Amino acid sequence: MHPLRNEALESGEARLGTRFWIFPQPPFLPGYEQPDRVWLPILRDEIGAGPSDATMYVIDPLSEKQPYGFDRLPPFDGPRRAAPKPGPDRHFDNVSPSSREFLAVHAYACVHFVLDIWQSYLGRPVRWFFEQTFPRLEIVAFVNWDNAQAGYGFLELGCSDTDGVRRPYALNFDTIAHEVGHLILLSETGVPTIVSPEADFFPFSEAFSDAVSLISFLHFGSAIDRLLRRTRGNLLLYNELNRFAETSPETQVRLATNFRRMSEVTREVHDRALPFVGAIFDTIVELYHRELVARDCADSRLLDLDLRALSQRDFDAFRAATAEAFRVKPLIFELALAAARDTVGQALASSLRTLDPTTMRLDQAATAVIAAAPGAAAEVLEANFAWREIIGRR
Incomplete structure (x- = not known):
């Protein structure tokens, strides 16, 4: 007797999407040497070799390629490496993470x-700002x-070179997420028609893209679990959450846990973005703490402390109490962090279409994010943006 096929189960799996491997953090970081298997909500028959689909495609040039610029745009017309193909089951988790082909597969998946x-935060698909051309x-x-x-029309990935060790950015989720953040912003707000010296579109673009990287990282269940276990629930410690674009275990390009205010930064776009990024990170941490207090995992006095001015004694006491609560209720900490993540992500996304890219200032962007947030979160955002001198105090 032949075993019967469970067609309902097979069709149900097909509807789950397509499997890929993603490194939540660069694989040279301790604890992240192995990638996570993820399901992308794209049907297997909608993805071709490359990988490619109706909205994007990946190429890997066979010879030296000059970076794109104003006078050099896609499509790439030179020789290219063979496009990676899915396995017999039409999934892409058959491609070895140690292979050259994996660079293309990983970049696409990220x-x-x-x-x-x-798109979930926005409540609609992102339509590329260049779609009329590409x-x-x-x-x-x-x-x-x-x-x-x-x-x-493009996203291209080079490689870092640290002490002679080259590491492709195609394996760096933070870097890819940051660049996707730029594309999302331009697609939602439009492109500035002029660049005014008083406008802050480019600093905001850097800040928003760093926030996209930070919040997107928090959507890996394994990463949240590893992050909280490493810190015992204390996000004030330097960790994966507040590092961007890692290029070596010791080098950090940008830190979200900065204490910069607008009176302390220059007009350089990355520097000017730091207070905004810091306010977003501060808000995620503070909302996380509020969730912990509400779920009886932290002392309510935590909400009355200025986390930027903690004494060593207060910090040690908070760390010890948090570690004990985390030991007993680790799942509650994960739920609290996810709730804070989504509240801030939703507010950021909802603010975009209210912004004019040509005249935007950071105070206008901050006000738009506050207006898009629910009551308690709006109060926290307002206080943090005010402390950073992005908006005035009431």
């Missing part, structure tokens, strides 16, 4: 993973260049 998150985003898996950039 872009889709981030897009899915932010119907699909071209992702370049590797360029021999120490940078990564997103622009009109």
Whole structure:
């Protein structure tokens, strides 16, 4: 007697999407040497070799390629490496993470993973701001260049070089998520028509993209679990959550846990973005603490402390109490962090279409985010933006 096929089960699995591997953090970081298997909500028959689909495709140039610029745009017309193909089951988790082909597969998976998150926050699909010229985003898996950039119709990924060790940005989720953040912002707000010296579109673009990277990272269940276990629930410690674009275990490009105010920064766009990024991180941590207090996992006095001015004694007491509560209720900590993550992500996404990219200032962007947040979260955001001198105090 032949076993019967469970067609309902098979069709149900097909509806789950397509499997990929993603490294939530660069694989040279301790604890992140192995990737996570993720399901992308794209039907297997909608993804072709490359990978490619109706909205994007990946190429890996066979020879040296110059980075794109104003006078050089996609599509790439040079020789390219063979496009990675799915396995017999039409999934892409058959591609070895140690292979060259994995650069393309990983970059594609990361872009889709981030897009899915932010389309959920937006409540609608992201329509590329360049769609009238290029119907699909071209992702370049590797360029021999120490940078990564997103622009009109493209996202291309170079590699870092730290002490002679080259690490492709195609394996760096933070970097890819940051660049996708730029594309989402331009697609939602539109492109500035002029660049005014008083406008802050580019600093806001850097801040928003760092926030996209930070919040998207928190959508990996394994990463949240590892993060909280490493810190015993204390997010005030330096950890994966507040590092961006890792290039070595010791080097950090940007830190979200900064204490910069607007009176302390220059006009350089990355520097000017730091107070805004810091306010977003502060808000996630404070909302996380509020969730812990509400769920009886932290002392209510925690909400009355200025976390930027904690004495060592207060910090040690908080760390000890948090560690004990985390030992007993680790799942509650995960739920609290996810709730804080989604509240801030939703507010950021909802604010975008109210912003004018040509005249935008950081105080206007902050006010828009506050207006898009629910009551308690709006109060926390307002206080943090005010402390950073982005908006005035009431």
